[in-house]
Amino acid sequence: MRKILKRVYHTKSLITGFLVGAFFVLFLFGAVLGFISQKGVIVYIDSEEVARTVQYQVTQHTADNIPIFMDQAKKDVPQIVEEQIKGQFNSGKLEIAGFSFSLPEDFILSLEGMLKENIETGIYSIIDGMDNEELSQVLGDNAYFIVKKALEEEYRGKSFTVKPMEWLSILVTLEVEEGSASE
Template sequence: MQQRRRAHLPSFLAGFASALFLFLLLFGGVVLLLTYHGVTVTLNSGEIARMVRERVVIQAREDLPRLIDTAKTKIPSIVEAQMREQLISDRMEIAGFVFRVPEELLGQLRQSIRESAEQAATKILEGVDTSALAENMGDNVYLTVQETLSQELHGKIFEVLAYGRLPLRVRLQISN
């Protein structure tokens, strides 16, 4: 019985060595193929753009009301600065006649214009539909991301080191 085992040991080793050689040859061929030709990775630009759009809409819905509130608090100082530059003279010209406006009337005029400008600006800001604006921003970002991915990354080849040593070419294919 031991002779039979010994008689088959060289056959076993030859078969094992052949299988190992074929495996290494096949593995080397795959590595060589991947190194030279690389792999193609397909990215769905619509899906990526949708994810970015959702994040932008969420962020815009959070930030826009705060930005509008900040703008509302700055309206009086902006109006005041503009008023100082516009109403610096106490003279008024109507149909070629120049009149001197009394200081009290000029003060009331300034106050009335200031209040009207502040109210108008505040109403405009209060009328802004932040939700619709956020959706609009999201739609714009969606289109921009899709366009950028298609124009900038479609067909682009990157070289990545697999396992830190093996150079692998990765080609991006962008689909809609």
């Protein structure tokens, strides 16, 4: 008959192998951590993507909010015009070719009213004539160029230290990449 062989486990070998493997993993982890903390890491920022995102958000925000701001401005126009016109026609005298004429109070009030109405109408026509879509696009484009310039001038090559743990500090350097404009 066949003899059944009994498997013998060597506990000492198993523990030794486990400890050597764990030590090797810890050694690799420590070496990588030491390398990173000494040399630092470089973080790449795609300036095109960031600028396009900001441009889109500014354009959307202004397109949504300009009509609200313009409506509020329209509500404030009569009060502002009233404050500016008030007291402009104090003297009711008109002088023509050396002759002085006294103007009636009703005429002065009527003149003030007509002037206020004309100024308000002009301001309303300016506000109503504004192209909100074009204005929001211009503001978005300006934001795009501001972000691109700021990333290029203020953040390219900038380094700072990050401390993920109290005993570990990592030097992080920002590098700005020119992304491809996908329009």
